[in-house]
Amino acid sequence: MADLGRAALVVTLGLSVYALVAGGVAARENRRRLSDSARNALFASFGTTLIAAVVLAVALVRHDFSFQYVAAHTNRTLSTPYALSAFWGGQEGSLLLWLLVLTGYGALAVAVNRRLLRDLTVWVVPVLAGIATFFSFMLVVISSPFRTQVAPLDGNGLTPSLQNPYMVAHPPMLYLGYVGLSIPFAFAAGALLSGRTDERWIVATRRWTLAAWTFLGFGQLLGAHWAYVEVGWGGYYAWDPVENAALMPWLAATAFLHSVMIQERKGMLKVWNMVLVALAFELSIFGTFLTRSGVVNSIHSFSKSPIGSWFLAFVVVSTLFSVGLIMWRLPLLKARTKLESALSREATFLYNNLLLVALCLTVLWGVLFPIVTQAFRGETRTIGRPYYDFFLRSFGLPLLLLMGIGPLIAWRKTSFRTLLRTLAIPIAVTAVCGLLLVVAGAGSSRPGLIAYTFSAFVLATIVLELVRGTRAVGSVFTLISRNRRRYGGYIVHAAIVLLAIGIAGSSAYGSTVERRLTPGQSMTISGYTLTLRDVQRTRVPNVTETRAVFDVKGRWNGTLSSGDNQYFNPPEPSREIGLKTSWLRAEDLYVIADDVNLKTKVVYVKVLVKPLVNLIWIAGIVFLIGSAVALWPDAREQRRLVTRLAPARA
Amino acid sequence: MPTRSPARLIVALSVAAVLAVFLLYTALRGTSTPTLTPSQLANHSGKLAVVGVVVGPLAGDSHSPQGLRFGLKNISGKSSVVPVVYRGDSPPPLFREGRNVVVSGSYAHGRVSGSNILTKCPSKYTSAKPA
Numbered sequence: 001m002a003d004l005g006r007a008a009l010v011v012t013l014g015l016s017v018y019a020l021v022a023g024g025v026a027a028r029e030n031r032r033r034l035s036d037s038a039r040n041a042l043f044a045s046f047g048t049t050l051i052a053a054v055v056l057a058v059a060l061v062r063h064d065f066s067f068q069y070v071a072a073h074t075n076r077t078l079s080t081p082y083a084l085s086a087f088w089g090g091q092e093g094s095l096l097l098w099l100l101v102l103t104g105y106g107a108l109a110v111a112v113n114r115r116l117l118r119d120l121t122v123w124v125v126p127v128l129a130g131i132a133t134f135f136s137f138m139l140v141v142i143s144s145p146f147r148t149q150v151a152p153l154d155g156n157g158l159t160p161s162l163q164n165p166y167m168v169a170h171p172p173m174l175y176l177g178y179v180g181l182s183i184p185f186a187f188a189a190g191a192l193l194s195g196r197t198d199e200r201w202i203v204a205t206r207r208w209t210l211a212a213w214t215f216l217g218f219g220q221l222l223g224a225h226w227a228y229v230e231v232g233w234g235g236y237y238a239w240d241p242v243e244n245a246a247l248m249p250w251l252a253a254t255a256f257l258h259s260v261m262i263q264e265r266k267g268m269l270k271v272w273n274m275v276l277v278a279l280a281f282e283l284s285i286f287g288t289f290l291t292r293s294g295v296v297n298s299i300h301s302f303s304k305s306p307i308g309s310w311f312l313a314f315v316v317v318s319t320l321f322s323v324g325l326i327m328w329r330l331p332l333l334k335a336r337t338k339l340e341s342a343l344s345r346e347a348t349f350l351y352n353n354l355l356l357v358a359l360c361l362t363v364l365w366g367v368l369f370p371i372v373t374q375a376f377r378g379e380t381r382t383i384g385r386p387y388y389d390f391f392l393r394s395f396g397l398p399l400l401l402l403m404g405i406g407p408l409i410a411w412r413k414t415s416f417r418t419l420l421r422t423l424a425i426p427i428a429v430t431a432v433c434g435l436l437l438v439v440a441g442a443g444s445s446r447p448g449l450i451a452y453t454f455s456a457f458v459l460a461t462i463v464l465e466l467v468r469g470t471r472a473v474g475s476v477f478t479l480i481s482r483n484r485r486r487y488g489g490y491i492v493h494a495a496i497v498l499l500a501i502g503i504a505g506s507s508a509y510g511s512t513v514e515r516r517l518t519p520g521q522s523m524t525i526s527g528y529t530l531t532l533r534d535v536q537r538t539r540v541p542n543v544t545e546t547r548a549v550f551d552v553k554g555r556w557n558g559t560l561s562s563g564d565n566q567y568f569n570p571p572e573p574s575r576e577i578g579l580k581t582s583w584l585r586a587e588d589l590y591v592i593a594d595d596v597n598l599k600t601k602v603v604y605v606k607v608l609v610k611p612l613v614n615l616i617w618i619a620g621i622v623f624l625i626g627s628a629v630a631l632w633p634d635a636r637e638q639r640r641l642v643t644r645l646a647p648a649r650a
Numbered sequence: 651m652p653t654r655s656p657a658r659l660i661v662a663l664s665v666a667a668v669l670a671v672f673l674l675y676t677a678l679r680g681t682s683t684p685t686l687t688p689s690q691l692a693n694h695s696g697k698l699a700v701v702g703v704v705v706g707p708l709a710g711d712s713h714s715p716q717g718l719r720f721g722l723k724n725i726s727g728k729s730s731v732v733p734v735v736y737r738g739d740s741p742p743p744l745f746r747e748g749r750n751v752v753v754s755g756s757y758a759h760g761r762v763s764g765s766n767i768l769t770k771c772p773s774k775y776t777s778a779k780p781a
Contacts, residue, residue: 353664354665358669382699383681384681385681516713572744573743573744577740606739
């Protein structure tokens, strides 16, 4: 079995190298048959990678501990779904998943576009093959999942905290996002290499970018929810380098998704779009370097891995390649039109882009700061949460405001007076909401109040747009189905508003109380009274559960328990929180029994009340709906695009 | 053919320059914390974070005035063991002897006074070696 997997990967490497070299030569010398052959090699590389993936999956399901990887990440007690999730539970499996998705995406994207965009795809093939060559080389030479050993009786198992449905879905979602960014990058590089720098590469990859961006965004939310319910520290995002590694390419891709609209419509920002798509791709690889290399301390990984330096080399080479290509083709990237006014939709999109990129680079600076200080001062210094929070507020709040202005402001130019007239209703709604919020006591946090009022403004503009549009066409469904991209975008905007309200509510208006309790003693927080009833220990298969049981009275009456689990195989502990979600009040009562002493019956407990935190998770669902609407095939849009791009193909 | 306005470039560069200066200022103003290994602690004092491997015996209770007491040594290479007294919330469940941790706090008189502990998260990114 392992031999089959190894052989499949060696063949993948060979096919990738062939597609790279033959594809490059064919594109340069315009040799059609050789180009077709390179393309077929790329298609075949997906097949051989799939064989390798199936071999590993079967080994995981069969608990074949003669595979070092299987023994390292699973044991016999794991159920099949969790055994399969170990596919991405370790480094080698993650790399294989990356290669599988890359070759699958690549083959599909090239197959779909090979006739309409032949002049581009002949260059896209070697670019994608170049990326696939790197990953297959890593899997064959540096980090193989098919190393074998004398099979032990049992494996190491999967850490209990990872035996969670969120962890089954979160990593592959991120990979689908990371790897998906390779497609627009490859098409952008193909456009530059072929010299066909019109908007066709953007049109061809719009849905790929949107899908990758959706996976990356939703994957992060899944990870955040896992941290919230499973890790048990009361938060959902810690600005850790590994978390930031996923956020940075998402921010760059968000900027790209907005700026391509300007290029499609006005022929502007061509260089900027090339830079953004390269940045998003490089950041997706750079994130892997950060998490694998051990150059920065992360709560997710301290250990150094030999693959880090390879990823750094790949980032350097691909960045030089991207910069070189853009510089080379600068004369072809001139704008068709220019920005006419600072008060226009184009300008608003530009401000949006600057803020998104600034936030992305700020996060990057925070991640790199320990490396920079080590290099220049000989001492590693890290930047903490206040730094990130400050810049999230500084760039995030104006972004929120722009999200409301952007869809309503006119193209080309407008006057301040006209803009005010257009925004009169949203401004009035915002003023009323702001006053009501101040009366309700939301003024205790200025950033929270601003976030809420800006959110009201954005929601008002979205509703206004929907009402106006519905009046024109008669039904909201007709309206959305006629322009899925636009209204899908509005739904995504609504999701971002929910996210902003959830983050602001849970961080700015939450409360925390810590107490030392013995049975019978009580504590109060935000209208809840918690009385420690008892501490108890129970033994169930594979785990000893220690719990502090609390009777809760006040705004909710019931029982909550919290404590820790001690697993036997693998011998790992996990913290277990008590959580009561009130959907009516949109708040969580979150109990962390910090230290439960069975002998003295003393419990150190931390209780948090987190208002509106659940809007963050609802935002994830709305985000998915909006993305699905925007992604849904739209025959009208397709016809428009084909008509518009026809001269470019001629 | 539209002409490229130099004003745009100037505005963009100005924004980038202001941002860069601001980032540097913010980062250097004191929001950053030295993150050291136990062997690097000797010439330091004040607020810092220490990255190391937990060395036993573990004694005491983080909630008591005496705190939870343990040692830290370098993750890689040889180093002497630095004593740590940690007071605060209970350390994370994964905290134990042999774990890699980051202890935030201060260093004085050859001892780390910790106020926060991070242990390695059970993450997909680690490359576990079979036993």
